[in-house]
Amino acid sequence: MYDQSKLSELIRFARVDAGSIVIDVYPGDGDWTRLFSDVVGPEGRVFSFVPTEIADLKNDQVGRMRTLAKEPGRENVEAVSADLVAMPEATKSSDVLWLHLFYHDLHTALIRARGATAAQFNRAVYERLKRGGSYVIVDHAAAVGAGTSDAQSLHRIEPASVREEVEAAGFVLDAESSMLANKDDPHSIKVFDPSIKGETDRFVYRFVKP
8 A cells, every 4th residue: 555645645636535436446455445435434335346357366355345344334335246347237326436456457368268358347437437427547557668468467557558448438538647656667577576566657547437
């Protein structure tokens, strides 16, 4: 996770407010789900969405999110799981969809093995967001010109490719931020390499549904 100032800035950038309905895709250990739960309050809702494509990557991810939802004060959290493209049926019309360090996975064999594609997922997000809703993507940047070619090997994706794919689904780029940029990242090594882990050059996009 990031320091408190960056966490606060990211939440503001995502336009998560009291009363918001948020979908947290691939919640991992639930850190973002908890943060969003605190922000949206009792009038809001957080769907902690575990795609079935990656549900088995860590031990009982769905069960852990259901346990999180039972924590005191987490009545506004609902743990849900479905195939990525079935996400609209598993959630409700939402204000924000949050995708943290996961978009590149849409171009990996693990996700595609069950038939999901980035184009299909982006259309599913478009269907689920309210008009004016925010689709927020944070991911590891690949080198200029790499496109999606490093998604499998380095877990990186070129920002321009993400923008092109998301806009093709009907979204409009509303804002971008360099708050997580790192000019010293060589973009040529895997994001888990000890020399760069946790310090990768990351892009932050907010798209809106017009």
